[in-house]
Amino acid sequence: xxxxxxxxxxxxxxxxxxxxxxxxxxxxxxxxxxxxxxxxxxxxxxxxxxxxxxxxxxxxxxxxxxxxxxxxxxxxxxxxxxxxxxxxxxxxxxxxxxxxxxxxxxxxxxxxxxxxxxxxxxxxxxxxxxxxxxxxxxxxxxxxxxxxxxxxxxxxxxxxxxxxxxxxxxxxxxxxxxxxxxxxxxxxxxxxxxxxxxxxxxxxxxx
Amino acid sequence: xxxxxxxxxxxxxxxxxxxxxxxxxxxxxxxxxxxxxxxxxxxxxxxxxxxxxxxxxxxxxxxxxxxxxxxxxxxxxxxxxxxxxxxxxxxxxxxxxxxxxxxxxxxxxxxxxxxxxxxxxxxxxxxxxxxxxxxxxxxxxxxxxxxxxxxxxxxxxxxxxxxxxxxxxxxxxxxxxxxxxxxxxxxxxxxxxxxxxxxxxxxxxxx
Numbered sequence: 042x043x044x045x046x047x048x049x050x051x052x053x054x055x056x057x058x059x060x061x062x063x064x065x066x067x068x069x070x071x072x073x074x075x076x077x078x079x080x081x082x083x084x085x086x087x088x089x090x091x092x093x094x095x096x097x098x099x100x101x102x103x104x105x106x107x108x109x110x111x112x113x114x115x116x117x118x119x120x121x122x123x124x125x126x127x128x129x130x131x132x133x134x135x136x137x138x139x140x141x142x143x144x145x146x147x148x149x150x151x152x153x154x155x156x157x158x159x160x161x162x163x164x165x166x167x168x169x170x171x172x173x174x175x176x177x178x179x180x181x182x183x184x185x186x187x188x189x190x191x192x193x194x195x196x197x198x199x200x201x202x203x204x205x206x207x208x209x210x211x212x213x214x215x216x217x218x219x220x221x222x223x224x225x226x227x228x229x230x231x232x233x234x235x236x237x238x239x240x241x242x243x244x245x246x247x248x
Numbered sequence: 249x250x251x252x253x254x255x256x257x258x259x260x261x262x263x264x265x266x267x268x269x270x271x272x273x274x275x276x277x278x279x280x281x282x283x284x285x286x287x288x289x290x291x292x293x294x295x296x297x298x299x300x301x302x303x304x305x306x307x308x309x310x311x312x313x314x315x316x317x318x319x320x321x322x323x324x325x326x327x328x329x330x331x332x333x334x335x336x337x338x339x340x341x342x343x344x345x346x347x348x349x350x351x352x353x354x355x356x357x358x359x360x361x362x363x364x365x366x367x368x369x370x371x372x373x374x375x376x377x378x379x380x381x382x383x384x385x386x387x388x389x390x391x392x393x394x395x396x397x398x399x400x401x402x403x404x405x406x407x408x409x410x411x412x413x414x415x416x417x418x419x420x421x422x423x424x425x426x427x428x429x430x431x432x433x434x435x436x437x438x439x440x441x442x443x444x445x446x447x448x449x450x451x452x453x454x455x
Contacts, residue, residue, distance in 0.1 A: 059328045063321045070317055075310040084313055091316075092323045099328055150261065150293050158299050164308045173303060174311065192301050193309065198269065217265035223304075224296035 042068050047111060055103050062099050069112045070095075072194055073119045079189035080123035082178060090126050094119040116194050120186075120204040148218045150225055159227070176226040180219060187212055188219035255279040260290045264297060377431050378422060380413040386420050398426035 042050075050065040066073070073094060078087035098105075098118050105114055163169045177185060190201040191212070202212045255276075260283050266272050267280055284291045303309065384393040388406040393415035400423055401407055410418075422428075 060325075062328065063324050067317065070320055071307070071310045071312050074312045074316060088313060088316060088319070092320055095320060095324060096327050099324065148261075158295065159303060161302070161306060164303065164306050170309060170311065173309060177304070188304070193304050195305065198271075213266060213269075213271075217262070220265055220268075220297040220300055221261070221293065223300045224293065227300065228296050 048107065051102070051105065051107075051111065054099070055105070059099060062095075062102070065111075066095055066098070066115060069115050072112065073115055075189060076116050076119045076194055077123045079177075079193070080120065080127055080182070080186050082182075086126060086130075087123070090122045091119060094122040097122065113196055113200055116190070116196060117200070117204045120190065124205070148221055150221050173227070176223055179226065180222060184215050184219040184222065187215040188223070191216055192220070255283050257283075257287060257290055260284075260287070261293060264290075264294055267294070268297060268301065378412045378427065380411065382412045383409055384412050384415050384420075385409055386415055386418075391420060392423040393420040393427075394423045395426040395430045398423055400425055 047065065050061055054062050054065060070091070074087060074091045077090040077094070078084065081087045081090060094115070098115055101118075105111065159169075164173075177188070180188070186205060187201060190196045190204055191198065196204060198209055198212050198216075202209045205212070260280055263272055263276060263280065267277065272280070284294060383396060385396050385398070385401055385407050386393045387401055387403040387408070390402045392400075393410075393412065394401050396409065
C-alpha cells in the first residue's frame with residue numbers, strides 16, 4: 042500500500058468508517074503477530090493479543106498523529122498489550138528471575154570459527170525457518186523482545202526502548218547479546234548441515 | 249593503523265552491535281575496521297551477527313498461524329460495532345441537535361421572562377380551573393384579581409375589568425377568597441367542563 046493510500050484510509054477510519062480498518066492494517070498483520078508471539082511465546086495468546094491490540098488501535102485511531110509511522114504505532118500498541126498480558130500471566134517463574142540478572146557483564150562469543158553465510162534462499166525451507174524460530178525462542182525474554190522489535194519489526198533503538206519501557210542503554214546491551222547469542226546458536230548448525238541437533242537443542246545453552 | 253588507537257578484541261565485541269547500527273564515532277569505526285582486517289575471529293563474529301540480522305529481518309521469518317488474517321478480520325467486524333462511536337461520527341448530527349435544544353430552551357426561558365410576569369403577590373398559589381375568558385377585576389396597587397363584586401377589592405375607585413387570561417399574564421394572582429368560592433360554586437353547578445386551568449392559559453400564551 043502506498044503512503045498516500047494509507048493516509049487516506051487513516052483519515053477515513055478516523056472519520057468513523059471503521060469497516061475500512063482491516064484494509065488499513067492488513068499489510069502489518071504479520072508483524073503485529075510477530076511482536077505478540079515474541080513476548081508471549083504462545084500462539085493462542087499471541088493471536089488473541091494481536092486481535093485485542095488491533096481493536097484498541099481502532100478505538101484510539103483518532104489519537105494517531107500523521108507525523109508518526111503507522112506501522113510503528115501499531116507495533117507499540119501490540120507490545121503494550123502483550124506486556125500487560127504477560128504481567129498478568131507471570132507467576133514469578135524463571136523468566137522473572139532471569140530478568141533480574143546483571144546486564145553489565147560481558148558476553149563472550151562461544152565460537153569464533155568462520156561462519157559460512159546462510160543464504161536467504163535457505164529460508165524457503167521450512168526446517169530452516171523452524172530452526173531459526175527455535176533458536177530465537179530459546180533466548181531469555183528480555184533479549185528476545187529487544188531483538189524482535191529492533192531487528193525483525195525494525196523499530197529504531199529509541200522506539201524499542203519506549204515500547205518496552207526500558208532505557209536506550211539497556212536496549213543496546215540486550216541487542217548486542219541477543220545478536221551474539223543467536224550467532225553462536227546458528228553458526229555451527231549451518232556448518233554441520235542444519236540437520237544435526239544444534240547446541241541449544243541438546244539442553245545446554247552456550248552462555 | 250598509523251596514528252589510530254589500537255583496539256582490543258573485547259572492545260570490538262562490546263561495540264559490534266553499535267557498529268552494525270552505525271552508532272559509533274568515526275574514530276572508533278576506523279579503529280574497528282582496522283581490527284577486522286587483521287583479526288579473523290572478530291571478523292567472523294561481525295559477519296555472523298550481520299547474517300543473523302539479515303535472516304531474521306526477512307518477512308518469511310514471520311510465520312503466522314493458518315487463518316490468522318481471516319480471524320482477525322472477523323473479530324474486527326464483530327467487535328468494532330460495540331466500540332463507542334467516535335466523536336466524529338456523532339458530531340454530524342449531535343451538534344445541530346444539541347444546538348437546537350439549547351436554542352429552544354433559551355427561547356422558552358426568555359419567553360417565560362417576558363410573558364409570565366413574576367407573581368405580584370407573595371400569596372401566590374395554584375388556581376386551576378379558572379376559565380381564561382372569565383371577567384375578573386383588578387385594581388391599581390393590588391396584586392390579586394377578583395370575581396366582580398368581591399368585598400376584598402382594594403382601591404375600588406381604581407378598578408378595571410379584564411379577562412382571567414390577561415390578569416394572569418400581567419402577573420395578578422387569584423384572590424384566595426372570592427375566586428375559591430366562585431370555583432366551588434361553578435364546579436357544583438356546571439361541573440368542570442367549562443373551565444380551563446390557569447396552567448393552560450399560560451401554555452396558550454407560550455404558543
